[in-house]
Ligand SMILES: Cc1cc2nc3c(=O)[nH]c(=O)nc-3n(C[C@H](O)[C@H](O)[C@H](O)COP(=O)(O)OP(=O)(O)OC[C@H]3O[C@@H](n4cnc5c(N)ncnc54)[C@H](O)[C@@H]3O)c2cc1C
């Protein structure tokens with residue numbers, strides 16, 4: 001983990017409520033896709049956790065949805081302003097398990113962290129399939145980015161206004177060697193049931209610190225208690241215990 | 245003025261400075277030891293330890309407030325056996341000062357059991373006995389709200405240890421002074437306060453409490469004035485040293501609590517937001533001492 005001051009290079013709207021922010025600073029502690037950063041904002045006590053969408057050189061890219069005070073504040077920020085950010089948080093996805101034809105499944109703001117993963121898997125020569133789930137056409141983002149990486153990309157919308165109608169689980173391919181997923185918990189549960197291989201899931205929890213100090217984010221797993229912010233947010237399929 | 249003196253003595257143990265990360269906000273120190281040399285601290289109070297391992301409360305356990313937060317962690321810890329066999333050896337590699345062992349329990353025998361085990365550990369300098377955690381149903385809370393119960397815990401713990409015993413009090417009471425005095429009479433070597441204030445938040449979207457446990461402990465800068473008041477009241481009523489805490493986030497806050505009567509000062513929620521908070525406060529102390537013409541910190545204790 002590192003604490004750093006990052007300068008905003010750009011901050012643009014991708015949809016009515018989702019923004020993409022490019023930050024510049026010391027990214028040396030971002031070591032794996034699926035990690036997150038924790039952002040200090042004016043007048044708000046707790047930092048806000050946001051996944052790393054991508055990280056190249058000294059550029060850190062975040063994609064976030066405006067849902068409350070913190071993300072509203074972020075959406076109003078402009079190039080040149082700075083943010084205090086803790087980087088290198090969480091374990092991230094383990095690429096070594098991917099096999100030749102990994103499947104990536106993202107839902108809503110669970111889509112962003114899969115981008116860096118897809119890029120690295122493509123760079124490692126993998127054949128990557130991606131399923132991106134949204135509620136409706138207006139909410140779709142990042143599709144072109146995954147296509148540009150050469151991923152076989154399918155979009156699903158719940159209302160059928162774009163791509164395949166239904167949930168991500170309605171678009172699962174016949175075969176894949178392994179899977180990686182991030183999204184709202186109901187989606188993760190559906191993916192857990194519908195998938196036929198092992199895989200890795202990224203979870204969210206309300207956080208106090210984001211770096212393992214407060215025990216605010218604990219969950220039970222097959223291999224013992226884990227902190228979503230430290231031993232997570234990525235858990236393997238066989239490790240997950242779903243709470244009732 | 246040159247070099248100022250930040251040393252204080254707490255229950256017979258000298259500390260390089262009065263700064264102590266508060267229990268529950270510093271784990272067992274390792275996360276912070278990766279960031280800075282935690283030997284700069286006066287000491288630190290490790291995560292509340294109980295007789296048996298505890299997972300704690302369901303999540304969400306955290307809610308945000310103006311200038312603070314609510315937590316309902318529910319004393320998650322690996323239990324005293326594992327703390328001794330795993331956490332303390334690991335801690336010994338990165339922290340070379342006496343540590344403050346924070347202990348919780350749900351029955352007087354639990355407190356005694358845990359303290360007796362920790363008494364045998366050379367690394368432990370002080371026992372900080374939490375009779376106030378507001379998170380656990382039917383548990384910790386009741387001891388800290390009645391003078392007799394707090395005194396009974398104090399006596400039971402004193403009987404099994406030679407280490408200094410600091411009783412950590414809850415602010416959720418009508419008469420903090422009577423409880424502090426009861427602990428002093430029962431043999432406590434020090435009092436620490438304040439633990440968190442019982443609080444609650446409700447999510448307008450779901451119309452339900454934010455925290456799974458509904459209520460939790462409110463801490464952070466918002467509670468600082470309550471801490472100053474209670475430290476002042478207790479420090480003026482007892483002869484044993486008082487460790488002050490509640491909302492501290494700057495060197496100025498440390499000095500204010502010491503003026504109110506604190507011999508040492510714990511820093512809690514601030515560590516969660518700025519992992520360097522304690523190091524920064526320690527580095528800033530000499531500047532602020534010089535600004536307020538303080539030569540030695542130990543001289544200002546209780547001057548207000
Ligand atoms: C590991 C992790 C990665 C995340 N990655 C992303 C991402 O890439 N893009 C994105 O848009 N969102 C992401 N989120 C969710 C994001 O953290 C919340 O949407 C954000 O904190 C809301 O803050 P706010 O001030 O706008 O909302 P408010 O509702 O005003 O926030 C109040 C409090 O609740 C917490 N909170 C609110 N919603 C969530 C949530 N869903 N999960 C955890 N805490 C929450 C906030 O952090 C804050 O402490 C992630 C969450 C976690 C835990």
Ligand SMILES: Cc1cc2nc3c(=O)[nH]c(=O)nc-3n(C[C@H](O)[C@H](O)[C@H](O)COP(=O)(O)O)c2cc1C
Pocket residue numbers: 208214215216266267268269291292293315317319346374377412438439440461462463464465467489490491492510511512513514
């Ligand atoms: C996340 C969290 C966990 C805590 N856990 C404990 C604990 O295990 N034992 C204890 O005595 N106090 C615990 N506390 C209380 C703090 O040690 C401290 O008394 C309180 O938070 C007030 O200080 P602050 O305002 O600086 O946070 C906890 C506080 C927080 C925020």
Ligand code: FES
Pocket residue numbers: 206207208209210211212213214215216217218227228229230
């Ligand atoms: S959020 Fe503090 S331990 Fe995970």
